[in-house]
Amino acid sequence: MELRKPPPVRRLTPASVVTPRPEGADAPTLPYGQTSNGNGSTNGAGAAPAQTSGFVSARRDVRPPVATIERMQVEDVSIAYGTKPAVKSVSLPIRQGEVLALIGPSGCGKTTLLRSLNRLTELTKTASLSGRITLDGVDIATLEPTALRRRVTMVFQQPNPFPMSVFDNIAYVLREQARRRPRRPALRAPVQDALARAGLLDEVADNLDHPALRLSGGQQQRLCIARALAAQPEVLLLDEPCSALDPQSTKVIEDLIVKLREEVAVVIVTHNLQQAHRIADNVAFMYLGELVEYGSATSLFANPRQQRTKDYVSGAFG
Amino acid sequence: MSAGTITAQPEPRPSPPASGPRRSAVESTASWRLTDRLGLAIAWVLGLLFCAVCAAIVIFLFIQGIRYIRPELLVTNPHVGFDQNETGGFLAPMIGTFLVAAIAIAIAGPVGVGVAVWLSEYGRPVGLARLVESTVEMLAGAPSVVLALFGILLFETHPLGFLSEINGGVVFGKSFFAAGAMLSLVALPLVVSTVREGLQAIPNHVREASYAVGKTKIATIRRVLLPAARPSVITGHMLGIGHVIGDTAIIVLLLGDTQTLQGVGHVPVWGTLRGTGSTLTSYIFDNAPTGDLNQPNKAYAAAFVLLAIILVLNLIVDVFGRRSKELLWS
Numbered sequence: 001m002e003l004r005k006p007p008p009v010r011r012l013t014p015a016s017v018v019t020p021r022p023e024g025a026d027a028p029t030l031p032y033g034q035t036s037n038g039n040g041s042t043n044g045a046g047a048a049p050a051q052t053s054g055f056v057s058a059r060r061d062v063r064p065p066v067a068t069i070e071r072m073q074v075e076d077v078s079i080a081y082g083t084k085p086a087v088k089s090v091s092l093p094i095r096q097g098e099v100l101a102l103i104g105p106s107g108c109g110k111t112t113l114l115r116s117l118n119r120l121t122e123l124t125k126t127a128s129l130s131g132r133i134t135l136d137g138v139d140i141a142t143l144e145p146t147a148l149r150r151r152v153t154m155v156f157q158q159p160n161p162f163p164m165s166v167f168d169n170i171a172y173v174l175r176e177q178a179r180r181r182p183r184r185p186a187l188r189a190p191v192q193d194a195l196a197r198a199g200l201l202d203e204v205a206d207n208l209d210h211p212a213l214r215l216s217g218g219q220q221q222r223l224c225i226a227r228a229l230a231a232q233p234e235v236l237l238l239d240e241p242c243s244a245l246d247p248q249s250t251k252v253i254e255d256l257i258v259k260l261r262e263e264v265a266v267v268i269v270t271h272n273l274q275q276a277h278r279i280a281d282n283v284a285f286m287y288l289g290e291l292v293e294y295g296s297a298t299s300l301f302a303n304p305r306q307q308r309t310k311d312y313v314s315g316a317f318g
Numbered sequence: 319m320s321a322g323t324i325t326a327q328p329e330p331r332p333s334p335p336a337s338g339p340r341r342s343a344v345e346s347t348a349s350w351r352l353t354d355r356l357g358l359a360i361a362w363v364l365g366l367l368f369c370a371v372c373a374a375i376v377i378f379l380f381i382q383g384i385r386y387i388r389p390e391l392l393v394t395n396p397h398v399g400f401d402q403n404e405t406g407g408f409l410a411p412m413i414g415t416f417l418v419a420a421i422a423i424a425i426a427g428p429v430g431v432g433v434a435v436w437l438s439e440y441g442r443p444v445g446l447a448r449l450v451e452s453t454v455e456m457l458a459g460a461p462s463v464v465l466a467l468f469g470i471l472l473f474e475t476h477p478l479g480f481l482s483e484i485n486g487g488v489v490f491g492k493s494f495f496a497a498g499a500m501l502s503l504v505a506l507p508l509v510v511s512t513v514r515e516g517l518q519a520i521p522n523h524v525r526e527a528s529y530a531v532g533k534t535k536i537a538t539i540r541r542v543l544l545p546a547a548r549p550s551v552i553t554g555h556m557l558g559i560g561h562v563i564g565d566t567a568i569i570v571l572l573l574g575d576t577q578t579l580q581g582v583g584h585v586p587v588w589g590t591l592r593g594t595g596s597t598l599t600s601y602i603f604d605n606a607p608t609g610d611l612n613q614p615n616k617a618y619a620a621a622f623v624l625l626a627i628i629l630v631l632n633l634i635v636d637v638f639g640r641r642s643k644e645l646l647w648s
Binding site: 118120123147148149150153154156157158159160162163164172177178228230 | 523527532647
């Protein structure tokens, strides 16, 4: 991604402007200390920023401060597939006005955690969850899954528009279950609104009737984002949304994500540390199912408190 | 797609001679072992032999058909005569073929799609799914004459008498309904397996994308999965119809094998379907040189028409088969 302005040496994230949190208070409930593998690096403030300065310089610039609203709260959640634990007692806040990036090596449980937020994990028969996840203060286990999934929608790794027209892809979400009503004229405005929010309307306005699978990969993925937004969700989950896309489309979608965080809480799983650094306000680093470190993107990349975080963001393993 | 990109390695750049025409090097079989070369040669010979045999059958039937087919054969009914010029055409068998195919696919289509959806999308309890699966497989492997035998017993029972003729309290048991119903069992396994394959080819993340905007499983099946599997549904139906119109045993044993349509009662369509008739296959069976009627010219002409119908069906299968492969998700 190209840079338009000289990189600031240190920048306050909007999140930390609006809701300032002391570094140590980010995740006080977590058993960081126990899981640390020693090295005496549990307080990483000021420790060797040289290794991570490459990311700092790539930080996306000029983002207006956004008021944050707490939408979801993950409280001591553990998830296992059969007897195999995938996520181990993770606690996190998810706020509107912020992009939360879940990073970590493959198999660290970040996608499982993401899928638990709209109870998609329940589609796997062997999955079991303990702990509590709340949406606007209500335990999501008490919500009807279909109702929950309209409030917490998701975009997947592979662009997966449905095999119908661009218009119908969005209209499908707006209609009740398998119904065909309301008809097109009534849906025109909300469909166009969803496409506009995903920044796709200008490109497809003239061919809303074209098959969605004829769009380019980047357009397909933005259509999937539009589809997820059409339900007017409070939280948008993104599971490596750019990993199948070219750099140009990736940039368009990253810009979109940064903009969308003003309207919805955004949680993104990514393998791409640079991407996490470019777009995230807060970052959660997971390793072997544990939440190793959670903090603002600037501090986590520049001054990781944990040795494992430092190793990961500096590319020592992954 | 992925297989193609993986194998598409950049060729090692050859160092061409400074002058002369540029020629790209091709892998030669000269370095192969003798057994490998022999194997390749046998594969070539067998492949060509297979093509030759198929072409011979089609060309033979084509020539015979062209020689004996007359337009009037398609529009006249068979009737009794002393000479092949007097015995009419095969309009009634053609109508019969259409009727049994329509009845059979009207039953096998919805049932087959339903079974395929259940197997692919629900399939629980697992034991029951296995049972259904092996039942379908058994049906696919059962000779149709066995199904016909069972059909005779079934349709001669009194509760099903309304589907054929009842004469003096005795159920005749032979009718378009009876033949069509048993032929649906011939088409069913093809519909089930084709639709099921089509559904299973849809990646799981597409289903999840629908659940992730709050849709139920049944809404997802109706609005996303079945439309995505439409080419497979059509292919399954065509394959099913192809097998139905090619079947002879069930027709001979369950359709009565009367030369013309013999309706029962006075209700127009219902009466015809309760009655007996013949199809192109039973017509060929009767008129073949070793058959009861021995009118080889008529048999060849009818075989030509039957073959043409099957070829058209295969063409449709081809078109939709290709369409199902393009334009979907990775």
